[in-house]
Amino acid sequence: MVRKMGSSVRSFVRFVTAIVVLIALPTCLLFAQTSTATILGVVKDASGALVPGVSITIKHTESGLTRTVVSGERGGYNVPLLPVGAYEITTTMPGFKQQVRSGINLVVGQEAVVDLTLEVGAIGEQVTVTEEAPLVNTTTSSTSGVITEQQVKDLPLNGRSFDQLITLNVGVSNATSNTLDSGNWNMFSVAGKRPETNRFIINGIDWVGGNANGQYITPEGASRQMLGVEAVREFNVLTDTYSAEYGKRAGGQISIVTTSGTNQLHGSVFEYLRNSVFDARNFFDQTTGAPPFKRNQFGGALGGPIKKDKMFLFGTYEGYQERLSRSSASIVPGTCARQGLFPDAAGACAPVSGLKPEML
Structure with a gap:
């Protein structure tokens, strides 16, 4: 019994060690x-x-x-x-x-x-x-679309979806209203190109998110947002005339770098609330006041050293809860139609000529 228990403990220790190594590996400084x-x-x-x-x-x-x-x-x-x-x-x-x-x-x-x-x-x-002298970047123009860490963390974002900051670049427009999914995901036109031709790269790896069916639309999660502002350090948008290491798609190249652990322990906790208290009623809403709406985004991030100068760990969690009521207009059969009748010129329900009962 003691021997079996000791073997089980060793197996458990090896399992936990493997999990820690797998978690720590993404934070190693290996980038494309x-x-x-x-x-x-x-x-x-x-x-x-x-x-x-x-x-x-x-x-x-x-x-x-x-x-x-x-x-x-x-x-x-x-x-x-x-x-x-x-x-x-x-x-x-x-x-x-x-x-x-x-x-x-x-x-x-x-x-x-x-x-x-x-x-x-x-x-x-x-x-x-020690003076922070300006760095002359005469070899390439590939940093013209950089969205810095300070911008990602400090600029207000409705829904904390950091891809909204892509429009800070010249030649980028939000094409969400033109999507075939009723604007349920964010889409962007870069330098006049189609939104589905954009390429998203995270730490040097192509990122298609949950859209792994070959449609190169904006990556997104179950909330239809690109969450994780705490996990994004900065990103760069290349609109055109980029060098040979980029490509695959004809549109913009959005290169994202995630936050990693450092020698200094750092973290944050957050809670964002949005509700219908300060909302106005939509013109098409048949309600008294704005329809019910409540959104909670909460979570935290923590990073630091496992072994100084050697191994680091960083993790983040973000919860997204939304209760949203939407008004929609639909066309349904009227009183006459449900009886197989048709309103005449006077508005009265009258039989339709040539209509067979079995057609109803």
């Missing part, structure tokens, strides 16, 4: 090219001469992720596939002072050009640049 950013530039000395062989360390300050590269023969360096967020650059080269550059904040799809100028001196000396 369409959902990441790049830092590149040239290293020079004070005279403007190119400096090869410089060790350059890129550190993601939120998670502690570090990448180290060495400048090439022409002083250039390139660090692709970086998660979005704040970064710090440190250079090391014998005969030059160590330079620490902070204040670099990358957004999805960005290629940030950060040129470095080294000063002659002992390697033990350090030059720290």
